């Protein structure tokens with residue numbers, strides 16, 4: 241059921257690859273809630289993914305942009321404002337990729353060229369997006385920018401590899417840029433720290449199945465789905481959250497504040513040998 245929470249609002253959504261993507265679900269919810277959107281992804285993802293299907297369902301235009309290219313992002317801001325007929329009210333940064341994770345290279349024996357790419361694609365890209373938006377004055381006052389994060393920014397999850405460091409930088413950029421954009425234009429910037437979710441990026445992390453099940457057992461509400469995350473993002477784009485900025489918001493069914501659960505204790509019990 242739609243509440244038209246985003247009626248009259250315009251936005252740019254990065255990162256919808258296929259129907260499992262958090263960005264894909266967020267695009268559908270945003271449009272159902274009354275928003276008009278532009279979809280964007282890296283040129284290679286436009287060729288390999290299914291974004292045109294989503295564009296049709298959302299009545300949206302697709303504008304390619306590599307989030308590590310300032311020129312692409314500058315052009316994206318200008319074209320989005322042309323297509324949407326004015327400035328935007330929200331931006332979703334739903335981008336992550338680690339060549340080290342992809343190639344199963346261990347954290348303690350990393351390839352530093354890859355590591356730099358991880359940081360550029362998964363973290364600095366948020367800075368690039370915000371800088372391009374500010375330069376083009378592309379976001380209305382009280383606009384809302386969200387990026388997706390994971391709790392490995394605060395605590396170690398070994399399989400998450402260099403993505404953990406990227407998420408720590410991402411969350412810091414949200415605070416730092418949020419400060420400047422808040423004072424300059426009343427634009428808010430937050431990160432959403434989401435439960436493990438079955439998507440292309442998520443499933444690429446080594447041991448994903450095990451920690452997905454572990455998080456499910458640890459979280460009082462269970463793992464948050466991509467659909468639930470999309471609804472949370474829509475609320476964060478709405479005027480109901482206009483005083484929230486520079487925060488990392490856990491959307492994880494309570495995982496982040498649970499020390500241990502009885503379900504996990506049960507699963508650790510040794511069989512009685514006596």
Ligand SMILES: NC(=O)c1ccc[n+]([C@@H]2O[C@H](COP(=O)([O-])OP(=O)(O)OC[C@H]3O[C@@H](n4cnc5c(N)ncnc54)[C@H](O)[C@@H]3O)[C@@H](O)[C@H]2O)c1
Nearest residue numbers: 255257261262282285307335336388436437439440441442
């Ligand atoms: N899936 C999970 O378990 C989980 C949990 C917490 C946070 N997240 C985060 O959610 C976000 C979205 O990931 P997802 O799980 O929906 O997976 P996904 O694979 O569907 O989305 C990742 C997106 O990043 C895009 N991307 C990669 N390189 C890019 C570039 N250079 N320029 C522009 N776009 C680029 C991909 O094309 C893809 O659309 C990521 O930041 C991810 O780290 C995911």
